[in-house]
Amino acid sequence: MSDDRTTTISATFETRETADLAVEHLVQQHGISRPDIFIRAAGDRNTAGAAPSGGDASHEEGARRDAPLAGEIEVSVDIASSQATAVERSFADAGALRVSSR
Structure with missing residues (x-):
């Protein structure tokens, strides 16, 4: 089964x-x-992350200062339990600071 x-x-x-x-x-x-994938600010404030990246970091005059850098980003997904280990590994490979399951 x-x-x-x-x-x-x-x-x-x-x-x-x-x-x-x-x-x-x-x-x-x-x-x-x-x-089935959810992305949100990890805290209670709108944020584009805790540090400049992508287009924010490669602006001609240095990092943009108008991006809301108010904290971390959380990604979550509901999956079959059998996929948990592989998904946790993918999160780590992508640069996750923390990974949890419930």
Whole structure:
């Protein structure tokens, strides 16, 4: 009999760029649909991450100063329990600061 329990895996990232990379790993490597992946600020303030990245970091005059750098980004996904270890590894490979499951 197969294990069809669902678990939620969450990870926090310092930048929006690394959070986006994690989402791409989930979609491309694990076949998870984008509507099943959730991205939000890890705290209570709107944020683009805790540090400049991507377009914010490569601005001609240095890092942009208007991006809301108010904290970390959280990515979470509800998956079959059998995928948990692989998804946790993908989050770590993408640069997660912390990974948890429930």
